[in-house]
Amino acid sequence: MSRQKTVYVCDYCGQDSLRWVGKCPSCGRWNTMKEMHVHVEKPQSPAVRMAELAAGNGGEGAGRRRPVPLSDIDAAQEPRVDMGDGELNRVLGGGLVPGSLVLLGGEPGIGKSTLVLQTVLRQGGRRVLYVSGEESARQIKLRAERLAPRAVGEGSMLVFTETSLEQIYGQIAETRPDLVVIDSIQTISTEGVESAPGSLSQIRECAASLLRYAKSGGVSILLIGHITKDGSLAGPKVLEHIVDTVLQFEGDQHYMYRILRSVKNRFGSTSELGIYEMRHDGLRQVSNPSELLLSDNREGLSGVAIASAIEGARPFLIETQALVSTAAYGTAQRSPVGFDAKRLNMLLAILEKRVGFKLAQKDVFLNIAGGLRVTDPALDLSVMAAVLSSNVDTPIDTGVAMAGEVGLSGEIRPVSRIEQRIGEAQRLGFSRILVPGHNVGGMDMGKYTIEIVPVRRVAEAVRELFG
Numbered sequence: 313m314s315r316q317k318t319v320y321v322c323d324y325c326g327q328d329s330l331r332w333v334g335k336c337p338s339c340g341r342w343n344t345m346k347e348m349h350v351h352v353e354k355p356q357s358p359a360v361r362m363a364e365l366a367a368g369n370g371g372e373g374a375g376r377r378r379p380v381p382l383s384d385i386d387a388a389q390e391p392r393v394d395m396g397d398g399e400l401n402r403v404l405g406g407g408l409v410p411g412s413l414v415l416l417g418g419e420p421g422i423g424k425s426t427l428v429l430q431t432v433l434r435q436g437g438r439r440v441l442y443v444s445g446e447e448s449a450r451q452i453k454l455r456a457e458r459l460a461p462r463a464v465g466e467g468s469m470l471v472f473t474e475t476s477l478e479q480i481y482g483q484i485a486e487t488r489p490d491l492v493v494i495d496s497i498q499t500i501s502t503e504g505v506e507s508a509p510g511s512l513s514q515i516r517e518c519a520a521s522l523l524r525y526a527k528s529g530g531v532s533i534l535l536i537g538h539i540t541k542d543g544s545l546a547g548p549k550v551l552e553h554i555v556d557t558v559l560q561f562e563g564d565q566h567y568m569y570r571i572l573r574s575v576k577n578r579f580g581s582t583s584e585l586g587i588y589e590m591r592h593d594g595l596r597q598v599s600n601p602s603e604l605l606l607s608d609n610r611e612g613l614s615g616v617a618i619a620s621a622i623e624g625a626r627p628f629l630i631e632t633q634a635l636v637s638t639a640a641y642g643t644a645q646r647s648p649v650g651f652d653a654k655r656l657n658m659l660l661a662i663l664e665k666r667v668g669f670k671l672a673q674k675d676v677f678l679n680i681a682g683g684l685r686v687t688d689p690a691l692d693l694s695v696m697a698a699v700l701s702s703n704v705d706t707p708i709d710t711g712v713a714m715a716g717e718v719g720l721s722g723e724i725r726p727v728s729r730i731e732q733r734i735g736e737a738q739r740l741g742f743s744r745i746l747v748p749g750h751n752v753g754g755m756d757m758g759k760y761t762i763e764i765v766p767v768r769r770v771a772e773a774v775r776e777l778f779g
Contacts, residue, residue, distance in 0.1 A: 320333070321346055322344045323346050323512050325338050325341075332345050332347070333345055349513055390579055396434030397597065398597055399572060402624075402625075404557065404577070404580060405580015410531075410532055411526050411529070411532060412557060413535065414559065415555045415558050416536050416537065417536075418539065418560065418562060420538065422563060426455070427570075428493055428495070434460070434463065435491065436468065437468065438468065438491060439487065439488070440489055441492045441493070442495070443483075445494075445499030456469075458594070459594040460594075475500055484531070489531065492531060493533075502521065523556075535555065556579065557576060559574055560574075560575050569605075572586040572587075585623050602629040602740055605631060606618065606740070610631075615636070616634075616708065617632045618632070618694065619688075622690070622732065627729070629713060629736060630684060630691075631682070633681055634678050636671065637674060640675070645677070646675075647676070650686060659718060660699070662718060666721070666770060667774060674703070697714060697773065712745070713746075716746065724749070727748060733747070734747065738760055742762060746776060748766070748768070749766035752766045
């Protein structure tokens, strides 16, 4: 016998509580506890349960599941479905796994629906059911004609505008698609939950129901989700715990580049990323981001340094721009774009303490060109070089790239996959690259045509760059 129970769940971290509290006891955020109604089974006394088991009456489903030796479990690789998009296949871990539940999140207008629609239009003979709770069928048709006009006439994609989960299940049973797309999960509601669409209860129940259907029917389901004001997925922990894969589609709407990251992936690595370029006819895959992220007019410009970075498994060169000026209002500003603000403050403190450059009374503005946000610690050396270049108004040679993490003592720490970083700089025609001295030990430097300059301290790097 089941009964309804009211709990309060934090829509940021998923912590639940029997009563409402203003501040979440787990993550410490205010006003995030949302009311949710759940059905719980009345617990059976241990004595009665043990008596049933002793009599061989374990209830429905008893005896069907038994422990299996680890050696007897089949560990074959999961089959993959080619999505017709190299960047998306890479982020998914090689393709879409049949029977998986994938969540794609991003800001409004960033291109989530465009990415999904142009991908499913390439599926060819696979039957796709596109469920839209936000747009009309006519709007989807107009977008499809703009993205892939040739694929519109093939008729392999079915469009269904509905927000009821029960109606969606009815159409899935009737059409038997290979892939189901739901745009978006926040608009879907089920009759079993008495709350408005988009609430935490509706999102949780609908996502759990879709997961059960995907696993039992072997149908892949792709969900599109919105994000909250602070940049996280609406109901993030609730959805992240349920789905198999969480993809984040991010970028600045004022720039043409978009990045697809894997936040969670049960069937692959979370270190991969895909890069796209937004155009009038849809999203174009960027197979060589280095050539697009580097400008050709760096000659004679101060405050510009080239870093050899790695995001996921892909090395690429990015342009680090800095501007140092006298503080106009007494208190110096530190304004980074695409870089962590606390790390910038740490690097500026290292420059002042270990190298002797006084920047306490100067404004420092930092920008990662292209609208990207990079977390690779190997950017430290290029950030410091760009700041010094702008401070002394001396340009860095355009043929120089660099990679290195900077420690608090002013030492340049080794970075991972240095050979890939060097190879990318050599491929793009750079003549020199500054790398940590500890990375060159045992390296065959004769196979490179680029000059490799090992540096162990920030002061050594400064002498190499500015003499």
